[in-house]
Every structure is written in C-alpha cells, then in structure tokens.
Amino acid sequence: MKRVMTKLLNLPSVIVGDSKETKETVILSVRLDKKTAHCPHCGQTSHRLHQNKSHLVRDLPMGDREVIMKVSRRRFKCKNCQKPFYF
Numbered sequence: 768m769k770r771v772m773t774k775l776l777n778l779p780s781v782i783v784g785d786s787k788e789t790k791e792t793v794i795l796s797v798r799l800d801k802k803t804a805h806c807p808h809c810g811q812t813s814h815r816l817h818q819n820k821s822h823l824v825r826d827l828p829m830g831d832r833e834v835i836m837k838v839s840r841r842r843f844k845c846k847n848c849q850k851p852f853y854f
C-alpha cells in the first residue's frame with residue numbers, strides 16, 4: 768500500500784508515512800528523503816538544516832474521497848548565496 772502510494776507520487780525521493788482515512792478524506796503524510804538539494808538561485812549543492820515545515824496539499828480525489836497530502840518540507844541554506852530555501 769505504502770509502496771504503491773510512493774510510486775503513484777512518481778517522485779523517487781518522496782516517502783509516504785502515515786495515512787489517516789475517514790469516510791470523506793484520506794490524509795497522507797509525505798516527506799522528501801533528501802539530505803542535499805541544489806540551490807534554486809545558483810545551483811550549488813546545499814545541506815539541509817534541522818528545520819521542517821509542513822503544509823497541506825489537496826490532491827485529486829480517490830473515488831469519492833478527497834485526498835489531502837501533508838507535505839513536510841526541509842529547509843536548506845546555500846553556502847554560496849546565503850539564502851535559505853525549502854525543498
């Protein structure tokens with residue numbers, strides 16, 4: 768089930784954690800399994816900081832239930848341009 772979901776998301780670095788289901792909604796907790804990311808400003812590889820932020824994304828409905836993804840984003844800081852960014 769979890770593997771299928773991860774595959775469905777079509778992103779190799781996305782991991783599906785908990786899922787909560789009710790009659791009307793399915794809430795999936797997803798996170799990105801990345802320790803490094805490329806800075807969107809200069810392309811330099813940056814390491815993540817220990818700050819997480821999560822936001823809710825409404826996905827396509829599955830049958831007659833609404834799918835909501837709780838996405839944890841990780842904060843990175845670029846050494847080159849000193850700008851933080853989320854990935």
Ligand SMILES: [Zn+2]
Pocket residue numbers: 806807808809810811845846847848849850
């Ligand atoms: Zn940069």
